[in-house]
Amino acid sequence: xxxxKTSGRDWSSHPPFLYPDYKSTILRAPKKPxxxxxxxxxxxxAPVYGHENTKESDxxxxxxxxxxxxxxxxxxxxxxNVTDEAGRPLRxxxxxxxxxxxxxxxxxxxxxxxxxxDPNFFGGGRCVTDGExxxxxxTVKPGAYPWGNxxxxxxxxHIHFSLIGPTIASRLVTQMYFPGDPLLALDPIxxxxxxxxxxxxxxxxxxxxxxxGFALGYVFNIVLRGPLETTFETH
Ligand SMILES: [Fe+2]
Numbered sequence: 001x002x003x004x005k006t007s008g009r010d011w012s013s014h015p016p017f018l019y020p021d022y023k024s025t026i027l028r029a030p031k032k033p034x035x036x037x038x039x040x041x042x043x044x045x046a047p048v049y050g051h052e053n054t055k056e057s058d059x060x061x062x063x064x065x066x067x068x069x070x071x072x073x074x075x076x077x078x079x080x081n082v083t084d085e086a087g088r089p090l091r092x093x094x095x096x097x098x099x100x101x102x103x104x105x106x107x108x109x110x111x112x113x114x115x116x117x118d119p120n121f122f123g124g125g126r127c128v129t130d131g132e133x134x135x136x137x138x139t140v141k142p143g144a145y146p147w148g149n150x151x152x153x154x155x156x157x158h159i160h161f162s163l164i165g166p167t168i169a170s171r172l173v174t175q176m177y178f179p180g181d182p183l184l185a186l187d188p189i190x191x192x193x194x195x196x197x198x199x200x201x202x203x204x205x206x207x208x209x210x211x212x213g214f215a216l217g218y219v220f221n222i223v224l225r226g227p228l229e230t231t232f233e234t235h
Contacts, residue, residue: 017030059137069119077138078176079137081135095163096125125137141157144183153186203218
């Protein structure tokens with residue numbers, strides 16, 4: 001097996017740890033320079049877990065939280081492909097998502113936004129990419145919600161994504177946004193991402209993915225850092 005190694009991250013594409021307009025980064029950001037750790041072989045070849053427990057129904061958020069009714073909101077399909085830094089499709093990548101309901105409310109005790117909880121919507125789902133690195137979720141469009149970062153602050157509609165690729169070194173946590181959202185220009189989390197990379201976080205509306213009479217379609221393609229030589233290519 002040739003484990004290869006991961007290439008360095010292009011930090012000019014990622015948000016800085018400290019972005020004062022995003023208030024909680026002031027407390028959270030490291031105050032001392034980072035200490036680079038040497039990559040060890042384990043990070044590059046050790047298996048990551050959780051992939052094998054997914055069920056087909058886990059990727060349908062309009063079904064997986066039902067308690068006798070249908071969730072409210074605009075049904076959407078979110079789909080795309082996951083590739084490594086060389087553009088190769090990454091199969092068997094675990095993708096987990098979480099989001100607010102259509103009214104902009106999470107099921108979480110610290111979420112006290114005065115918007116209704118949807119008894120038929122749980123707001124979490126997962127799937128693994130297929131042999132061509134593709135994934136697909138059915139859900140409802142999440143609502144915007146206020147978040148207290150500054151006065152009259154509202155998060156744009158977004159879906160949180162976590163991906164675990166072939167190795168733990170390829171873990172990615174990010175947020176997907178929707179095209180044309182007027183709140184994007186005002187959101188310090190989105191604006192904290194360097195301008196050249198911001199559009200990578202915005203999905204594209206797709207009429208091809210849209211299902212007639214049923215759900216609008218959005219495409220969100222994801223590139224994961226990964227080993228230059230991944231284990232699945234050597235099997
Ligand atoms: Fe959120």
